[in-house]
Amino acid sequence: xxxxxxxxxxxxxxxGCALYLQVLDGKVVGTLPVKGHPVSQGSLCIxxxxxxxxxxxxxxxxKPLIKENGDFREANWDEVYDLIAAxxxxxxxxxxxxxxAVLSSAKCTNEENYLLQxxxxxxxxxxxxxxxxxx
Amino acid sequence: xxxxxxxxxxxxEVLDKVDGVVALRNVSGHVAPHLFKxxxxxxxxxxxxxxxxxxxxxxxxxxxxxxxxxxxxxGCEERGxxxxxxxxxxxxxxxxxxxxxCTAEEAEECRCAKPxxxxxxxxxxxxxxxxxxxxxxxxxxxxxxxxxxxxWRKQFDRCIKCYGCRNACPQCFCPECTLEEGLWVDKxxxxxxxxxFHLIRAMHTAGKCVGCRExxxxxxxxxxxxxxxxxxxxxxxxxxxxxxxxxLEDRPPLVLTMEVES
Numbered sequence: 183x184x185x186x187x188x189x190x191x192x193x194x195x196x197x198g199c200a201l202y203l204q205v206l207d208g209k210v211v212g213t214l215p216v217k218g219h220p221v222s223q224g225s226l227c228i229x230x231x232x233x234x235x236x237x238x239x240x241x242x243x244x245k246p247l248i249k250e251n252g253d254f255r256e257a258n259w260d261e262v263y264d265l266i267a268a269x270x271x272x273x274x275x276x277x278x279x280x281x282x283a284v285l286s287s288a289k290c291t292n293e294e295n296y297l298l299q300x301x302x303x304x305x306x307x308x309x310x311x312x313x314x315x316x317x
Numbered sequence: 318x319x320x321x322x323x324x325x326x327x328x329x330e331v332l333d334k335v336d337g338v339v340a341l342r343n344v345s346g347h348v349a350p351h352l353f354k355x356x357x358x359x360x361x362x363x364x365x366x367x368x369x370x371x372x373x374x375x376x377x378x379x380x381x382x383x384x385x386x387x388x389x390x391x392g393c394e395e396r397g398x399x400x401x402x403x404x405x406x407x408x409x410x411x412x413x414x415x416x417x418x419c420t421a422e423e424a425e426e427c428r429c430a431k432p433x434x435x436x437x438x439x440x441x442x443x444x445x446x447x448x449x450x451x452x453x454x455x456x457x458x459x460x461x462x463x464x465x466x467x468x469w470r471k472q473f474d475r476c477i478k479c480y481g482c483r484n485a486c487p488q489c490f491c492p493e494c495t496l497e498e499g500l501w502v503d504k505x506x507x508x509x510x511x512x513x514f515h516l517i518r519a520m521h522t523a524g525k526c527v528g529c530r531e532x533x534x535x536x537x538x539x540x541x542x543x544x545x546x547x548x549x550x551x552x553x554x555x556x557x558x559x560x561x562x563x564x565l566e567d568r569p570p571l572v573l574t575m576e577v578e579s
Contacts, residue, residue, distance in 0.1 A: 183336060183381050185373065187349035202349050204373075206380055215481070215535060216347060217366040224366075225537035228479045 183207065189216060193289040194229040196313075201226060203234055210237040270306065279307035286313040320364050320417065323442045324389065327415045328359060330440070331387045335413060339374050339388040341365070352377060352386075364417065369531045371397040372487035375406050387413035393427070395434035396527035396562020397487045403569060404525070406490050409437065418443030425449050427530045428543065436565070454547040466512070469545065473515050475538035476508040482532035482542055483518060488525045495521065515545070523549050524569040527562040 187202035199222035204212035213234045217224040226233075236242055246262040247254040273281050284302040286295045295313060302311040328338050332353070342351035343363035350373040353359060374388050390398065395414065401407045416438035424432035428451040434441070457465055483489045483496060495501050495517055502514055509515075526546040533543045554560050557570035 183352070183377070183384055184354075185337075185339075185350075185352035185377050186342075187351065189344070189347050189349070200347075204376070206376060211376065213484075214349065214368065215485075216349075217368070217534070218348075224534055226479060226481060226535075227477060227537065231479060231481060231484050 187214060192222075192226070192230045192233055194233065195288055197221065199226055199230050201230055201233055203237075210234045274306060280310060282306050282308055283310035283312075284308075286311065288314050320420075320443045321362065324364060324415070324417060325359050325362050327440045327442050328353065328362065328387070328389070329356065331413050331415070332356060332359075335385045335387045336381075337377075337384070337386055338415075339370050339377065339386060340415075341368060341370075341389070365423070367391060367394075367423075369397070369485060369487040369529065370394050371401055371407070374398070374412065375401060375487065375490060378407055378411070382408065383411070385411050385413075387415060389415045389417050390434050390438065391417050391419055392429065392431045392433045392435075393527055393529035393562075394487075395437055396431070397529055398437065399562045399565055400488060400525045400527060400569075401490070402565060404490075404572075409565075414438050414440075416441040418445050421446040427528075428452075428454075428547075429530075430528065430547075436563070451544055451547045453541060453544045454551070457544065457548055458551065469515070470511055472540045473511050474508055475540060476515070477537060478507050478509050478514075479537060481535035481537065485531040485535035486522065486526075487529070487531065488522055488527070519545055519549055522546060524553055524557075524559060524571045525561050526550060 185204070185206050187204055189200060189202055192199040192201050200216035200219040202214040202216055203210050204214060211234065213226070213231055215222060215224050215226045245256045246259060248257045248262065248265065270282065284298060284306070286298045290298070299311045302308060328340060332338060337352040337354045339350065340353055341348050341363040342353070342358065342361045344361060348363045348366060350368045350370055353362070370388055370390070371394050374386065377386065378384065395416065398407060398409065402409045414434070414437045416434035418441070419427070419429065419432035424446050428449050430448050432448065433445040457468065460468070480496065483494065496514065501517060502509060526549070528543055528547055528550065530543045533541060536542060550561065553570065559567060559570050561569065
């Protein structure tokens with residue numbers, strides 16, 4: 183029997199509200215607002231209150247999928263990364279880097295988002311990069 | 318007065334006799350509910366800001382019905398436990414209650430009618446302070462229905478429909494909530510229809526709201542929900558002679574069959 187609260191930042195937009203994930207016996211079971219936090223001041227919006235919902239959701243993808251002939255099949259990460267690298271390399275050559283766009287995520291950290299724009303500009307060679315948290 | 322040291326001593330006294338103690342823990346300046354099991358963790362014990370600890374107890378007890386637990390309870394939390402116990406949401410036979418009195422400042426902030434526990438407590442920390450009247454509620458009770466409706470219309474116009482009032486409420490334990498049913502509440506409508514959304518919640522908490530103010534503290538729009546429920550609590554008291562959170566044996570009016578005088 184174990185119950186604790188883990189403080190984190192809401193993944194849904196760029197505001198940066200703080201929330202506690204309620205962890206019971208190793209499973210995330212609920213969300214609580216963080217009282218006295220300078221950004222969210224003990225409140226949350228409807229998305230923040232449900233921030234725990236996707237963690238153990240049965241619909242959540244836990245393995246990478248590759249679409250072949252219109253259907254998805256499970257794959258391993260090595261195979262998926264090889265495929266992604268091959269496709270990106272081919273597109274960068276023809277028709278060119280600006281044929282690729284990258285959309286980053288609010289569920290990543292600042293540092294991961296920095297890396298993704300660096301990868302987009304320095305490796306893929308395009309400025310087509312944006313972010314879903316740019317509300 | 319410092320309540321932290323006496324509270325730590327009170328918890329240490331029961332820690333070996335129970336499977337865990339539900340109380341507040343301060344990690345790097347951030348306070349949250351926690352299940353204390355080790356003496357070392359008590360270095361991080363905290364008393365405020367308050368969180369709805371009866372809700373935490375309900376969560377743990379539902380997963381571990383046989384666990385022997387202790388809980389730190391303020392006046393409002395004790396009243397909440399009494400109402401939860403009446404509705405079979407917590408089993409008080411397995412719970413040791415450590416009472417914690419609120420300071421005069423905390424009572425003032427919460428407009429609390431009884432800022433200390435006194436019914437269930439096995440031990441008690443802190444000194445009792447005086448009850449505080451809800452002046453906004455008293456003022457509203459003097460107004461007529463049209464003025465009250467107008468007052469609340471202005472307040473609820475700010476609602477962003479986050480469901481925070483319901484989520485924060487330890488008394489809101491229904492697995493299925495009327496406020497999520499399309500029959501009663503239209504999806505995607507913000508602010509929600511007035512007065513149905515808020516009055517559904519108000520009616521569903523009538524006879525069990527104990528004025529812990531967690532709904533109001535969670536509200537991003539600063540709607541004085543505690544006052545709304547305080548006014549209704551007074552009405553329930555006048556009509557049915559029932560006060561939530563006072564006596565374990567009193568049955569709430571909404572679960573009783575109404576006797577009609579012939």
